[in-house]
Amino acid sequence: MEPVIELNKISKSFGAFKAVDELSLEVYKGNVFGFLGPNGAGKSTTMRMILSLIKPSSGSIKIFGKELTSHRNEIMRQIGCIIEKPDFYLYMSAEKNLQLFSKLSGVDVSKNKIQEIIELVGLKGREKDKVKTYSHGMKQRLGIAQTLIHNPELIILDEPTTGLDPQGIIDIREMILRLKNDMGKTIILSSHILSEIELVANRMVIINKGKQVAQGEVTELLSTQDLILSIEVEDGKIAIEKLNGYKKEKFSSLENNTLKFSLSKNEIPGLVNELNKTGIKIYGITYRRALEEYFLKLTHQYN
């Protein structure tokens, strides 16, 4: 299958600072592709390069099999996007904004179609109000409406749930799944929250400091074969002694009476059993997938 988007070793520097460093990736038709990284990792810069807002310092971008630089307008006709935050002409109504942006996308959209989209994003009844009276969540919904108004093939959403309340986050998530499953759209979704990507994406890339850390199927990358198990016990040192070398090769650290092991899911019962036999009190057992642990470390480092 030919990819919808193909980034080939793209880099972008701002002076001495390298925001994106030889990033390559492929996004396939009908997929939700997750773009994951801590704040400042280079996600927005990459998305801006895909949308030709920023010119790459090196590398090439192909969208729908065509070079972005030479087929820009043809490509952009088939893309809908929200970058960073949805901004509109505040002195106009939501309906008028949608009319203007559909015109600029080269499409004459009927009033009925605009009403349909407004209803889809849950803004029915407020479409005549000026956007300056909208809350952040309503602007975010209008942003989604704006991406869909010209019926694009590819939808790019840069952190679309930022600032939304829990129900708003669920609504956007459901909308993304509907766009993928019912309408067959290809979606690129960026986030710095792993669980958000995990719930909707088929494939994902993790970037940090502009470089690719991991890329592949979400189910494979977040495989439960490789887990970080944390066991909080009464006395960590005594617990290690009493385990007497059991799973020593899987033991990774001891911190505040919490033992950490790196192992697979089916090794957990055996280890817990051994600990029970020692008579040490166990206060809690949690596990994270290795990539999740790694990503959390990255996020903490930048926050």
Next chain:
Amino acid sequence: MIYRLLKVELYKIFSRPRSYIGFVAIAILVFIFQLALFVDGKTYLIFLIQQLETNFSISGNILNGYLITYVILQTLIVQMPLMVALVTGDLLSGEASAGTMRLLATKPISRANIITAKFIAGSFYTLLLVLWLGGLALGFGLWIFKTGDLMVLSTDHISIIPAAECLWRFFAACVVAFISLSVVTTFSLMLSAFSDNSIVPIVSTMAVIIIFTIIGTLDMPLFNNIKPLLFTTHMIVWQKLFQDPLSISTILKSIAIMLAYIVGFLSVTYYRFIKKDILS
């Protein structure tokens, strides 16, 4: 696509309240001027021509609509750049500061077309402003003060323009004033391409015009050499249309210099905006 984009740009300009500030200000000022001249015009005129009357016999309707229009144009055209810059300085930077430039630049429109549409829309706005000023001043002037020959006093001579010639001269003056203000339009548009904040280009445009105008009024050898190069020197060339005999070559030379400025400012705008990374 450019026609579609132009319609959108014009809609954006005329759906913003700030775009009407200039029209309202002009209407108020023209009204105040005409009211003042209607009430005290004759006293003002006697004061102006009392010296002349020692050597010349002056008769007829001197305080006529053409003279009123000329006085209004001479006074208000100096303020027009501010009204123009208020709208055109915001055309690119306003979109950047509002965040809408991101959306606009991801649409299937070339950046060159964005500039072209904004330039045409800005010029159309400027043209309307000039026509509004000229139309209002001349229309009400002729209605209230009637017609007559136009007497223009300069420092070293008097020009008497026959009433029959006044209309085309005022029309030509509006065209030249439009070209002059187009220099301001393109200058503020150019500054707008360098900024993500709309205040900077508006204030910078005004600052440059004030500095150039001050340099233009200083009679010093150093400044005399650079005066012909300043666009503000040529922006008042419309006044030469009311001198007798007409100095066509001087007027055309100034128009050519202003057109060169327009092309220069536009070229820099295109270059900057096409190359620019949109980070706002």
